[in-house]
Amino acid sequence: MIGLLLRLVGRAHRLLFVRFVVSTVVYSLAEGAAFGLLVPLLSDLLGGRTADAAWWLFPLAGAVVIGWFAHYDKESRALELTSAWRRTLYDRLGAHVVRLPLGWFTGTRTADLQQVLGSGIPTAVRTVGLVQALVGVVLTPATIFVVLLVTDWRVALAVLVTVPVVLLAFVVAGRLTARTEAAHHAASADAGARLVEFAGAQPVLRANGRSRGGRALLDDALEGQYRAARRAVLGALPGENLGQLAIQLAFTTVVVVGLLLATGGSVPPARIVAILVLGLHFLQPFAVVAGVANSVRSCRAALERIDAVLRTPPLPEPASPAPVSDASVELRDVRFGYDGAPVLDGFSLRVPAGSTTALVGPSGAGKTTVTKLVARFFDAEAGTVLVGGSDVRQVPTPALMDAVSLVFQDVHLFDGTIEDNIRLGRQDATREQVLDAARRAQVEPIAQRLPDGWDSRVGEGGRLLSGGERQRVAIARTLLKDTPIVLLDEATSALDAENEVAIHRALAELARGRTLLVIAHRLSTITHADRIAVLDGGRVVEQGRHRELLAAGGRYAALWADHERSRGWRLTSG
Numbered sequence: 001m002i003g004l005l006l007r008l009v010g011r012a013h014r015l016l017f018v019r020f021v022v023s024t025v026v027y028s029l030a031e032g033a034a035f036g037l038l039v040p041l042l043s044d045l046l047g048g049r050t051a052d053a054a055w056w057l058f059p060l061a062g063a064v065v066i067g068w069f070a071h072y073d074k075e076s077r078a079l080e081l082t083s084a085w086r087r088t089l090y091d092r093l094g095a096h097v098v099r100l101p102l103g104w105f106t107g108t109r110t111a112d113l114q115q116v117l118g119s120g121i122p123t124a125v126r127t128v129g130l131v132q133a134l135v136g137v138v139l140t141p142a143t144i145f146v147v148l149l150v151t152d153w154r155v156a157l158a159v160l161v162t163v164p165v166v167l168l169a170f171v172v173a174g175r176l177t178a179r180t181e182a183a184h185h186a187a188s189a190d191a192g193a194r195l196v197e198f199a200g201a202q203p204v205l206r207a208n209g210r211s212r213g214g215r216a217l218l219d220d221a222l223e224g225q226y227r228a229a230r231r232a233v234l235g236a237l238p239g240e241n242l243g244q245l246a247i248q249l250a251f252t253t254v255v256v257v258g259l260l261l262a263t264g265g266s267v268p269p270a271r272i273v274a275i276l277v278l279g280l281h282f283l284q285p286f287a288v289v290a291g292v293a294n295s296v297r298s299c300r301a302a303l304e305r306i307d308a309v310l311r312t313p314p315l316p317e318p319a320s321p322a323p324v325s326d327a328s329v330e331l332r333d334v335r336f337g338y339d340g341a342p343v344l345d346g347f348s349l350r351v352p353a354g355s356t357t358a359l360v361g362p363s364g365a366g367k368t369t370v371t372k373l374v375a376r377f378f379d380a381e382a383g384t385v386l387v388g389g390s391d392v393r394q395v396p397t398p399a400l401m402d403a404v405s406l407v408f409q410d411v412h413l414f415d416g417t418i419e420d421n422i423r424l425g426r427q428d429a430t431r432e433q434v435l436d437a438a439r440r441a442q443v444e445p446i447a448q449r450l451p452d453g454w455d456s457r458v459g460e461g462g463r464l465l466s467g468g469e470r471q472r473v474a475i476a477r478t479l480l481k482d483t484p485i486v487l488l489d490e491a492t493s494a495l496d497a498e499n500e501v502a503i504h505r506a507l508a509e510l511a512r513g514r515t516l517l518v519i520a521h522r523l524s525t526i527t528h529a530d531r532i533a534v535l536d537g538g539r540v541v542e543q544g545r546h547r548e549l550l551a552a553g554g555r556y557a558a559l560w561a562d563h564e565r566s567r568g569w570r571l572t573s574g
C-alpha cells in the first residue's frame with residue numbers, strides 16, 4: 001500500500017508528503033518522550049524529592065514545546081497535502097480519461113468512473129489522516145516502551161506481553177464489525193436501488209396490473225435494510241467491548257506486576273505509581289487500531305480503483321504523425337474481436353471520398369464495430385484501417401476527430417436548449433450558423449412545436465424529444481461540425497411518417513459533399529446509396545447498388561424481401 005500511496009501522491013507532492021511524515025514522526029516521538037519523562041518526575045515528586053523533580057520540568061517542557069510545534073506543522077501540512085492532492089488526483093484522472101480509447105467507456109466502466117470521481121477521491125485523500133493515526137499508534141507506544149525498558153525492564157516485559165493480546169482482540173473486533181457493516185452496506189445499496197427502480201418503473205408496473213406499483217418489492221428491501229442495520233449495531237457491540245476488555249486486562253496485568261515488585265520491595269512504591277501511569281499511556285493508542293483497520297481497507301480500495309484507471313493504457317499517439325489527405329475510408333483485411341472471438345475477420349471495404357456507403361446485415365454482424373474501428377474506439381488486431389489514405393494509428397487523435405463525426409443510434413442530448421445541443425458541434429459558431437444547420441437537419445419543425453421554440457429545454461438525455469427527433473438534432477450538430485467524413489448509425493426506433501421524411505432529408509443534406517458510412521436499419525433509407533455492403537460472418541459478403549443487388553438475387557435481395565413483407569404487414573395491420 002505504501003508503494004501505491006507514493007505512486008498516487010506523485011512527484012509533485014512527494015516533498016510535502018515527506019515533510020508531513022517527518023512532522024508526524026517528531027510529534028509522536030515528542031509525545032512519547034513527554035509521557036516517559038513523567039516517570040522520573042513523578043518518582044521524585046511522590047518520593048518527596050521536590051527539588052530533583054523540578055529539574056525534570058525542563059526536559060518535559062522541551063518535549064512539550066517541540067511536540068506543539070510538530071503538531072502545528074503536521075496539521076497544516078496534512079491540510080495542505082489533502083487539498084493539493086485531491087486537486088491533482090482530479091486533474092490527473094481528467095487528463096488521463098480524455099486520452100483513453102472511446103471503446104473503454106462501457107456502461108460498467110463509466111459507472112465505476114463516476115464512483116471514483118464522486119466518492120473514490122475523497123476517500124483516497126483520507127489516507128493522509130490514516131498515516132497520522134498509524135504513525136502515532138506505532139511511535140508513541142514505542143518511545144514509551146524504551147523509557148519503560150530503561151526504568152524497569154520487568155514492567156516493560158509485562159507491558160510487551162500484553163501487546164499481541166490487545167492487537168489480536170482489536171483485529172477480531174474489527175473483523176466482527178466489518179462483517180456486519182458489509183451486510184448493512186449491501187442491504188442499504190439494495191434498498192437504494194429498489195427505491196430508484198420503484199420510482200422509475202411506475203408506468204411499467206401499473207400497466208402490468210401491479211396496482212400497488214411494486215410496493216411489495218420495495219417493502220421487502222426496506223425490511224431487509226432494517227434487519228441488517230439492527231444486526232450491524234448488535235454485531236458491533238461484542239467487537240467494541242472485546243477491545244476495551246483487552247485493554248483493561250492488559251492494564252490489570254501491568255498493575256499486578258507493579259504491585260508484586262512493590263511488595264517485594266525491589267522498586268519504591270512512588271516509582272511504581274509513575275510506571276503505572278506510563279503503562280496506561282502505552283496501551284491507550286491501541287484503541288484506535290480497530291477504527292484504523294476499517295479505514296485502511298476502504299482507503300486502499302479507493303486508491304486501487306484510482307490506480308486502475310490511471311494505469312489503463314491511453315490510446316497510443318503516433319511518433320511520426322500522418323495527415324488525413326482526403327475523405328476516403330478503407331478497411332484492409334481487418335481482424336477484430338472484443339473478448340477473443342473475432343467479430344470481424346478478413347474484413348475489407350473501400351469507401352471512396354464523397355460517396356455514401358451503407359452497411360446492412362443481421363443483428364450482431366459487426367456493423368457498429370466497423371464504424372468504431374474507423375473512429376478508433378479500438379485498434380484492429382490485424383489488418384489496417386485507413387482514414388484519408390493514412391493508417392488511423394498514425395493519425396493524431398485531434399486530427400482524426402477533426403476529420404470524422406459520429407452520429408450514434410441512441411443519441412444522448414444534454415439537458416439544455418436545442419441550440420445548446422447543436423452548438424456542441426462547434427462552440428465558436430454564430431447563432432446564424434447554428435440555426436442554418438438546424439434548418440438543414442429538419443430541426444426547425446421540432447423547435448416550432450415546443451413551447452419556448454429554440455429556447456426550449458430538451459430534458460435530461462433529451463427525453464422530451466422522440467428518438468427520430470433526437471437524431472435530427474445530432475445530425476444538425478454534425479452539419480455544424482462539418483467534417484468531411486460522417487459515420488452514422490441510423491436510429492432503430494420506429495419512426496412516424498413525419499420523422500421518416502425529415503430524417504431522409506437530413507441524411508441527404510449530410511451526404512452532400514461528404515463521405516457517409518451509414519448503418520442502415522431501414523433498407524428504404526439507403527436505396528439511393530452509392531454502394532451497399534452486406535455483412536455476415538465478419539466480412540462483406542455482397543456489395544453493389546440497390547438495383548444491382550436486387551437483380552443478383554442474393555443476401556441483399558432476401559433482406560429486401562423481408563423488409564417489404566414487414567412494411568406490407570404494417571400497412572395491412574395498421
Ligand SMILES: Nc1ncnc2c1ncn2[C@@H]1O[C@H](COP(=O)(O)OP(=O)(O)OP(=O)(O)O)[C@@H](O)[C@H]1O
Pocket residue numbers: 106338339343361362363364365366367368369370
Ligand atoms: N463492447 C463490447 N464488448 C463485447 N462484445 C461486444 C461489444 N460490442 C459489441 N459486441 C459484440 O460484437 C458483435 C458485433 O456487434 P455490433 O454492435 O458491431 O453488431 P451490429 O451488426 O452493429 O448489430 P446491431 O445491428 O444489432 O446493432 C455482437 O456479437 C456484440 O454482442
